[in-house]
Amino acid sequence: MIRVLIVDDDSFIRESLKVLLGLDTGIEVAGTAGDGQEALTLLDTLPDGADVVLMDIRMPGCDGVDGTRLIKQAHPQTAVLMLTTFDDDEYIIEALRAGASGYLLKNIPPDRIIQGIKTVHEGNMLIHPEIARKLAGFLKPSVREEAPQAEPFASYGLTPSEQAVVSAIAEGLTNREIAARLFLSEGTVKNYITDILSKLGVRDRTQIAILYLKSKQRS
Template sequence: MIKVLIVDDDPFIRESMMLILGLDPELEVAGTCDNGRAAAEFAANTPVDVVLMDIRMPECDGVQGTKLLQALDKPPCVLILTTFDDDEYIAQAIRNGANGYLLKNVSPSRIIAGIKTVHDGSLLIHPAIARKLAGMLDRQPSPSAEPVLAQADPSRKLDAYGLTPTEQQIVRHIADGLSNKEIAAALFFSEGTVKNYITEILGKLELRDRTQIAIFYLKLPG
């Protein structure tokens, strides 16, 4: 069961999301909040797997709320859900540790699938804007980002980092937004084998998570 926290300043949206998520037996709404700070306080005291976070909210928006959530001992995944197709807000949220974003006008099934995708450890970003976001992240690096992201020489090839051909394939699939299950199917591996490869990749690149792997790859020359 995936425990989800809904964060939106609009009570109608919160109630609607509760109804939508209640349609799936694998999801459980852990609670609702009306701003990012309240979400961080809730998650600090109640088990939460995924936070469905609006971006623009009074008092504490989704960008700052994501940062507060990532500072917790056991930070949940954060899926930004917004009506604003605002690249800069999205880039800031990703920089603060969000696992991806969706627009509120997508279908209920897409929202449910998105929650499961980020819970699985995948980065949920539309491929059409992925490289643009990577460029924005590169121009304004997070102070808390791992040193390898801030200092990596973009002229170096993937093999210069000691990655095997299979590991390089997995990195590219992660950057394309594939889940572990999809990568396993593409490479004819088990999901467990893919997870083991990802652990090795994180160690070699000195990165923290799949989000950083995707950003790292997208910042390399095409």
């Protein structure tokens, strides 16, 4: 059972998401909150905590970015999945840097929200393809400095299979989806990603996607 905390300043959205998630027998709504600080306070008092926080990005008081940072500092084992719209581009990198495990758009089908919760609960990064394509265009300087810049993407020594995995990661695919597309096992995909992280000198899937998208812009 995945315990989920819903955070949104709109009470109608909170209740709608609560009803939606309640339809899945593998998900339990642990509670709801109106902003990031309220979510942290609730997490601190819940006996069993929460596995995933479904977090709105724009909220009065403590917004989604600050809320994510507070939650990840106090409850690092809890995954945070952001909900946003296309005009929230300026928050994306900051939320990911704060520790968010993924970004979804509010206009996606309801079943994609449920699948997204399960994806980040499994430890995977999830970035909506539309957002993944935007990442390279508005990277902040501090983020640019974190990714290798000394040589073109093609010169990192990735095998063709590893390059296919990188491309799929940049599209926002999960390990399971990558495995299905490339006719591999999930274990093999995980091994590829470990090697890719080492070769590129980056820390996580998000930086793999960012580096790939920046290389595409230069080519």
